[in-house]
Amino acid sequence: MVLSGCAIIVRGQPRGGPPPERQINLSNIRAGAMARRAAQGQPDTKDTPDEPWAFQAREFLRKKLIGKEVCFTVEIKTALGREYGMVYLGRDTTGENIADSLVNEGLATVRREGIRGNNPDQARLCELEDQAKASKKGLWSEGGGTHTIRDIKYIIENPRNFIDSLHQRPINAIIEHVRDGSVVRALLLPDYYLVTVMLSGVKCPTFKREADGAESPEPFAAEAKFFTESRLLQRDVQIILESCPNQIILGTILHPNGNITELLLKEGFARCVDWSMAVYTQGAEKLRAAERSAKERKVRIWKDYVAPTANLDQKDRQFVAKVMQVVNADAMVVKLNSGELKTIHLSSIRPPRIEGENKDKDKRFRPLYDIPYMFEAREFLRKKLIGKKVNVTVDYIRAATGPGEGTPAFSERTCATVTIGGINIAEALVSKGLATIIRYRQDDDQRSSHYDELLAAEARAIKNGKGLHSKKEVPIHRVADISGETQKAKQFLPFLQRAGRSEAVVEYVFSGSRLKLYMPKETCLITFLLAGIECPRSSRNMPGGMQVAEPFSDEAMLFTKELVLQREVEVEVESMDKAGNFIGWLHIEGVNLSIALVENALSKVHFTAERSAYYKTLVSAEESCRQRKEKIWANYEEKPVEEVVHVTEEKERVANYRAVYVTEICDTLHFYTQDVETGGQLESLMETMRAEIASQPPVEGSYAPRRGDICIAKFADGEWYRAKVEKVESPAKVHVFYIDYGNREVVSSTRLAAMPPAFGTRILPAQATEHAFAFIQVPQDEDARADVVDCIVRDIQNSQCLMNVEYSGVTCPHVTIQFGDTKDDVGLGLVKEGLVMVDVRKEKHLQKIDITTFYGYLFHYDFRADDADEFGYRR
Secondary structure, eight states: OEEETTEEEEEOOOSSSOOOEEEEEETTEEOOOOOBOOOTTOTTOOOBOOOTTHHHHHHHHHHHHTTOOEEEEEEEEOTTOOEEEEEEESSSTTSEEHHHHHHHTTSSEEOGGGOOTTOHHHHHHHHHHHHHHHHTOGGGSTTTTGGGSOOOBOOOSOHHHHHHHHTTOOEEEEEEEEEETTEEEEEETTTTEEEEEEETTEEOOOEEEOTTSOEEEOTTHHHHHHHHHHHHTTOEEEEEEEEOGGGOEEEEEEETTEEHHHHHHHTTSOEEOHHHHTTOTTOHHHHHHHHHHHHHHTOGGGTTOOOTTTTSOHHHHEEEEEEEEEEETTEEEEEOTTSOEEEEEETTEEOOOOTTOOGGGOTTOOHHHHSTTHHHHHHHHHHHHTTOEEEEEEEEEEOOBOOBTTBOOBOOEEEEEEEETTEEHHHHHHHTTSOEEOOOOTTOOOSOTTHHHHHHHHHHHHHHTOGGGOOSOOOOOOOEEOTTOHHHHHHHHHHHHHTOEEEEEEEEESSSSEEEEEETTTTEEEEEEETTEEOOOOOEEETTEEEOOOTTHHHHHHHHHHHHTTOEEEEEEEEEOTTSOEEEEEEETTEEHHHHHHHTTSOEEOGGGGGSTTHHHHHHHHHHHHHHTOGGGTTOOOOOOOOOOOOOOOOOOOOOOEEEEEEEEOTTSEEEEEESTTHHHHHHHHHHHHHHHHHSOOOTTOOOOOTTOEEEEEOTTSOEEEEEEEEEEETTEEEEEETTTOOEEEEOGGGEEEOOGGGSTTTSOOOOEEEEETTEEOOSSHHHHHHHHHHHHHHHTTSEEEEEEEEEOSSSEEEEEEETTTOOBHHHHHHHTTSSEEOOOOSHHHHTSOTHHHHGGGGTOOGGGTTGGGGTOOO
């Protein structure tokens, strides 16, 4: 270091630490005194300015000597220990004499009062001084040298404005003093601002001042200071002034040989500092990488460093997993490739929370909906991650903590950085203002490996007023939980039934077939039971003790969780149980969950499925699993089929006529009847159903018909009837069959609605029954058949008759019909009129019947022999 134009400080080579310093004053010459600031706390003292040419003399020596090897001789040592001598540039006295050079340039004067005539060195100095005077160099130039006096500015009135005005441009400077490894005093050129600069983003060990005024260095403080001094002290550098928090000027010092900030970190002399890292303009990731390098090599301040994940294998530090569940705004459950489930917490972020309130006072407190922005944060993660594969990099394991005063207990946590498609999920969450960053102690190394990016994301969210940082009114989620609320569920049931398929999100899975759903449109929570199946029950607390779980109950629950937990699904609500739980079908991406459970041998078909459109599929899937003896069917044994010897008995015809009401005649000569006995029940049901529909009319177009659905349809008379969807060509063309009357119609879907469960076929079966005429041949000719149909419609449609079942047919029973008043046989009348021919049955018990008792002499007059084909009849 060069103190002035006639004094320097030298050091030897470092050996095991900073070498001792030694001040050498140049003999026989005198240079101008440098400027000095007034002592702090002493108002009587004033700043002392430079003497003329003092700074130029110092600069001459600084540029010539700093960092160079010199040789010196001591001529005088005073009683106070001050040493005077000669300094030569190089390793021996043959090098350039520094005093001679100063005098020759007119930057120092010779002390002639102490000159001895026989001293050649002194004589040479006098001669050089005379030459400088003659040449009018430096001190001997005209004008007195007032222009060489600096206007040093020790105080900046508004440092923030000063730094902003520089726009982070590098400015030239000289490092005048090194307080410790990361704090220096710099002279800014060309305006001579003398400022203290702290290196952005880092902190070195410091020297603590004790009560008695003595300084005690922290470990490696002296080494860090020497490291910086040996590279920067009195060097020409460039400084980027980056920020000024609390009147502390932060900056980055750039030297031609490198960035001192990164070097300090890399050599283990400094650690990264979060609060100033954000303003570092040269790339915070470089500083983190340099610090990480020092930690890995365990150098200097990191000699005892143990990495947070040091005890983890590489495969446990970094892995790919599938997200199964988002627990809250900072945690998720993932499934590893091994099948193991693991809870992962996002590193260094804090989810939304309520500050300073006793949440336990409200027993109904629900964090997901009652904490502002918690629901938005959970939904952001759910939509981004559920069911997706993510990359997990474990940053640290937070040890379990016990409960403390005002703080809850926490189990051990695995904290990690989770990315998907190159996007850091925690950073994305924070940038939307849906989470905040945890601040750590400076020596706390358990933090995210991308902590700086998180801080930057939070700064952006604050600046843009996003989420938690918004000044707008916080969102409120009024979600009604009607799980187990029987009365509320009853009121809500008709809405869900009329809605057909409704959107929902599976919030929780209690068992394979029992779930909790969030209905976004209705903003409510319901408990939902899968229809049509009987799933193994999980263990649960009962009044008599713990109920043991049934085999494969856990597998069924895991299957359901993997398929639907926190996924968007569609549900069809059919009914509810006495506990207020809704029953119906759940679909996800075209998959019926009930069918999927049965197909995977994790559930059995329940008898209630018989009335559903999915019954055949369920039975087929169950039979397939039963044949393979999978899972719940592993111990299944088919019951032995007893061989039954059928004894053919010749039956006699039984005449058991009952009263029926003929409702529909088909072109095929088949007809539909209603039992007179149950007619009253149908009328009562229809009246009640129409009254309810009138009080709560269905929303037009809300029902999406599907083939096989039992629904209600508005007939041409404007009344609603029970119907079955047989075919869907388009929303405007839906083929329906009226199950209580037997007629068919093509209608628009706007004339259809969901069947209210209270009026379904479970309450009263379909009343229209299909029949065909016994012992009658149907004419093949269309015109002839049309004549027969017209005759029958005229005689018996919409009238009460007597009917007896004679024998079974392929599609329906074959019967004989009598008029209700005269008891005349309808078929006999058709035969007598020559409209139809008798059909001779081959069954033995039917051949014994005397057909003539039914159809008289016409049976014996067989005109079919005379080219009957042309009349539409065949043998």
